[in-house]
Amino acid sequence: MRISRVANYQELSALAASYIVEEVKAKPDLLFCAATGGSPTGMYAEMRKEKEVFHQMRVIKMDEWGIIPSEHPDSCESYLQKHLLEPLDIPANRYVSFDPNSAVPEKEIQRIESYIQANSPMDICILGLGKNGHIAFNEPAEFLQPGFHKATLAESTIQHDPALSQGAEPAFGWCVGMQGILQSKKIIFLVTGKGKEAALEQILTKQISTDCPASFLWLHSNVELITDYQ
Numbered sequence: 001m002r003i004s005r006v007a008n009y010q011e012l013s014a015l016a017a018s019y020i021v022e023e024v025k026a027k028p029d030l031l032f033c034a035a036t037g038g039s040p041t042g043m044y045a046e047m048r049k050e051k052e053v054f055h056q057m058r059v060i061k062m063d064e065w066g067i068i069p070s071e072h073p074d075s076c077e078s079y080l081q082k083h084l085l086e087p088l089d090i091p092a093n094r095y096v097s098f099d100p101n102s103a104v105p106e107k108e109i110q111r112i113e114s115y116i117q118a119n120s121p122m123d124i125c126i127l128g129l130g131k132n133g134h135i136a137f138n139e140p141a142e143f144l145q146p147g148f149h150k151a152t153l154a155e156s157t158i159q160h161d162p163a164l165s166q167g168a169e170p171a172f173g174w175c176v177g178m179q180g181i182l183q184s185k186k187i188i189f190l191v192t193g194k195g196k197e198a199a200l201e202q203i204l205t206k207q208i209s210t211d212c213p214a215s216f217l218w219l220h221s222n223v224e225l226i227t228d229y230q
């Protein structure tokens with residue numbers, strides 16, 4: 001894992017976007033696994049400045065909340081449409097997305113996992129860090145899951161999201177599993193935002209534990225951790 005400590009969020013966003021631009025110039029149709037949340041918003045804004053290089057890039061949505069419909073403004077879907085897909089003009093045929101409105105979520109899980117397997121390894125995986133050490137919705141637990149799955153959310157994850165903390169229950173999500181993440185050719189891991197000191201410290205011990213799913217990133221040979229923590 002290469003670790004870059006930068007002065008602020010703007011620098012983090014610009015550096016992350018520069019890595020992506022470099023990769024997409026080398027492989028224009030690369031498969032990009034997209035996180036949502038506060039960590040990548042600035043990076044997506046930086047990517048928009050080089051919009052022309054993304055004319056063939058394919059995108060897969062990393063995760064989705066289980067209790068709010070796709071159209072909800074706080075869904076991962078709405079976030080990606082607003083910050084990444086619409087600004088970069090990525091059409092539906094270059095975008096793969098779990099549909100939380102599906103009547104048969106198990107079939108959706110299978111459809112997404114089959115796509116990941118058929119297109120594996122994904123080229124770039126963007127990750128943010130949860131306060132509890134989660135990546136995507138792979139939460140600390142006794143066991144972690146390899147494939148795309150329905151995930152029980154930790155309390156801190158529910159609290160982190162305003163839509164979910166307004167009393168919507170039950171709390172769960174769907175997300176790419178540890179195998180999909182760890183098979184990706186390059187991982188860009190953004191550690192920014194409030195309250196992540198303890199999780200970052202735990203990662204830096206290099207002790208790999210299911211208590212901190214992000215610690216498994218030490219097993220990958222091409223991870224760029226970028227942080228504005230000093």
Ligand SMILES: O=C(O)[C@H](O)[C@@H](O)[C@H](O)[C@H](O)COP(=O)(O)O
Binds near residue numbers: 036062063135137160
């Ligand atoms: O939102 C997602 O796509 C991820 O599933 C989630 O793992 C997120 O990256 C972290 O919870 C950090 O969230 P922030 O970036 O909002 O701090």
